[in-house]
Amino acid sequence: MSDEVVHTFGFTIYFVFALMFTWASHIQRTNPGAGWWALSISSAFFARLLYFALLYTGDARLITTAYAALIVLEKPLLLTGLVRFLNLPITTRWFWLVAAIAELWLLLTWAGQMDGPNRVAGYAVINSGLTACAAWLLFSHYRVVPGWSLLVAGIGSLALSVHWLTLLVITRYYPAWINTGFAIGAMLTLVQYLSLLTAVLSLFQKRLLESEARALDMAFLDPLTGLNNQRYMTTLFDQALLLATRPHHIVAIFFIDLDNFKPVNDQAGHAVGDEVLKAMAQRLKDCTRSTDICARVGGDEFVVIGTQFTQEFQVEEMAKKLLEHVLLPLEMGGYTFQLGASIGVSLYPEHGNNLTELVQCADKAMYHIKHNGKSGFAVYGGERLREA
Missing domain, CATH: 3.30.70.270 (Reverse transcriptase/Diguanylate cyclase domain)
Structure with missing residues (x-):
């Protein structure tokens, strides 16, 4: 599968999800996590789009560095959205600090013209760690939303975390695997964000049902005594x-x-x-x-x-x-x-x-x-x- 096909598939999917999360975030009183996830998937979209746009340059160091910088940015946005969505008493600045370290690593390796594997290894480990943290949060609080959407999102996040580390090892010995790795990553990201979108819509549905129940109560109950009217x-x-x-x-x-x-x-x-x-x-x-x-x-x-x-x-x-x-x-x-x-x-x-x-x-x-x-x-x- 060619680079063009893989990345066209990737950024098309990410663009659709960015639109859907943006739409969901503008629904009145929607959980604030949707807005953060609109930003995180947009970051992944621009990463794929930029990778595709820079292919013609043939500069592998420029391509991977630009791509990696946006992919790293996606992770603290994703985690901040999880904290807001689950209403957790967690300080999100630690996520941003770790992501900033990864961005600094990319900048230093760019300036020092470090070779590809070493440059990739530093940010890949941090990327994997942040994604594993997202999986842990999802597994720990999946019952917040009715159904299995958060549990599936956790499984997708854990698989992505493992994928980042194994991709690093596999491509070192089989460089041709890179396109397959990008395709697998896109599919796992699809599972992750589709499950998160399902969770947002599930809460929205729950809110509608509760509002309908309250409206029926108001229509059929006497407000003073609580008896039927x-x-x-x-x-x-x-x-x-x-x-x-x-x-x-x-x-x-x-x-x-x-x-x-x-x-x-x-x-x-x-x-x-x-x-x-x-x-x-x-x-x-x-x-x-x-x-x-x-x-x-x-x-x-x-x-x-x-x-x-x-x-x-x-x-x-x-x-x-x-x-x-x-x-x-x-x-x-x-x-x-x-x-x-x-x-x-x-x-x-x-x-x-x-x-x-x-x-x-x-x-x-x-x-x-x-x-x-x-x-x-x-x-x-x-x-x-x-x-x-």
Whole structure:
């Protein structure tokens, strides 16, 4: 394989990766490692491009020195990117110091016209050491990113480290191996940077999924109490009805309006009132099962959708349990509050075929309790209300 083919292949691949890392680094809130890796692979790209451009000169010392200077620069950029990507408490100046020693070696051997093998040996050992350090960091922290991308990048880095040392030995005895060595190096670099790019995109995907989950939480959860909100309740009601399609199963809607809540805000302030609502929400949640839906639908109004009842008396027992928990004294902000609840109950399919109808029926039953002494529950019964 000719020099032109090998290096055209190399700098073309590096150029593509430089563009991809540059693109990734400009995505808002992307891990800062991507920007450093854009610089490191760009350094490798220019090294290959410069090597290709200087081939016509026939000056082997000039070609290898210029190439080596840029390849050495790639390593501290790569390692700095790893430290930033993994958020490690490591001082990166040591990487730059070691790279500076390699660059100084190249400068001194250039000025002293040292022969090729000795000139190459000095920077190759340092290059191999820095690449091995990258492998160690990747192996030590590969679990930071979901999947195996960092582990594969570590394997690629370790292989590159070994490749640098073996290439030095092999080309001393078989100079014609140099082009094959460049091709192998390009492939290993491809593995290394492709894995790093995968890691960047994996974190980006993870961030998107977490953002989506937070957005769904905001859409379906009440921000104060952490209960489901009305939108979530409406969305899941059809699933609750699926449970009611089983023989003799009943779905019950409990519309709960807290009694004596306004004096809490008037006496202790809205901050304490919010804490009282949170405590009441938790009490209601403690009364429900995993198959039930508990939601806050207004200031001090809540709805519980109870599923998997087989007898109507079980619905009344549930209503009593909810009422008993609300009636328990509550200490908050240096005050002791005694709240109550007016609870209206409607049943599917007896009182309606959809959530809107059932909530309206439960609301009417709740107002019956509210207007007849408060702190009780009633089951809606069409033209009449059955107060329990």
